[in-house]
């Protein structure tokens with residue numbers, strides 16, 4: 756488990772091959788196992804987009820040419836958009852969605868599948884209600900973030916330590 760956590764990495768160069776339905780299903784089930792404030796799982800929705808035209812529309816909704824190569828989806832053939840309807844606690848949907856996305860990213864890594872947390876392109880969908888409509892979300896739901904998943908063009912390395920440092924202070 757710890758090796759999977761330490762070995763998760765953002766993939767920004769996916770192959771053209773879609774992951775299998777079984778692999779995708781495990782990732783979705785993992786998302787459903789994430790913690791959610793006050794267990795309000797009913798305020799969340801997962802949309803799986805594999806339709807090439809819709810993926811292309813999301814990719815080209817804004818000008819991403821000054822961003823990284825292949826941005827914003829980096830060639831991911833499967834996009835899992837996590838949407839929420841506003842909960843009673845302000846902004847709690849962002850924490851809920853973050854927990855779901857990270858849990859799905861770990862389930863992907865455990866299966867040797869690459870993933871990328873996507874915020875920018877989903878946030879910019881606010882300006883494109885015509886695209887959001889195509890997600891066929893239940894009434895009142897708004898896309899918050901997404902996870903792009905697929906096979907990485909480069910081998911996913913295994914790590915036994917974190918690749919980043921966050922400061923820690925201790926109160927004894």
Ligand SMILES: Cc1cc2nc3c(=O)[nH]c(=O)nc-3n(C[C@H](O)[C@H](O)[C@H](O)COP(=O)(O)O)c2cc1C
Pocket residue numbers: 763764765766767871872873874875876918
């Ligand atoms: C809330 C959030 C939003 C992010 N949005 C994007 C994004 O829109 N595009 C992108 O390429 N990476 C995005 N990332 C990925 C981060 O850039 C990445 O996690 C960070 O650089 C650390 O690298 P690592 O994931 O390889 O450990 C996002 C990550 C988080 C947690």
